[in-house]
Amino acid sequence: METDTALEPQAHLEQLRAALAERGWPAEFVGTAQRLALRVRNPDDGGLNIDIVSRDGRYRWSQECEIEGPGVEAIMAAIQDILRGVS
Numbered sequence: 721m722e723t724d725t726a727l728e729p730q731a732h733l734e735q736l737r738a739a740l741a742e743r744g745w746p747a748e749f750v751g752t753a754q755r756l757a758l759r760v761r762n763p764d765d766g767g768l769n770i771d772i773v774s775r776d777g778r779y780r781w782s783q784e785c786e787i788e789g790p791g792v793e794a795i796m797a798a799i800q801d802i803l804r805g806v807s
Contacts, residue, residue, distance in 0.1 A: 746760070768805075
């Protein structure tokens, strides 16, 4: 069942990637199958980016801190705030 475990985070990140793409926010997979991340870029400044990971069914910043929010919309808002420089 190791394969099932490896696919769950990818499917979770794919859900976020698709939602971001609908809003024009580019995101791509980076890392390895064992340490997969989604790199999200600010569409107005490609130099501003952040990596998001999925652990235990929750989105986390690459530093392993959980991104708070109920659902993908709240997660996207948190990511966009960070990449826009809003605190």
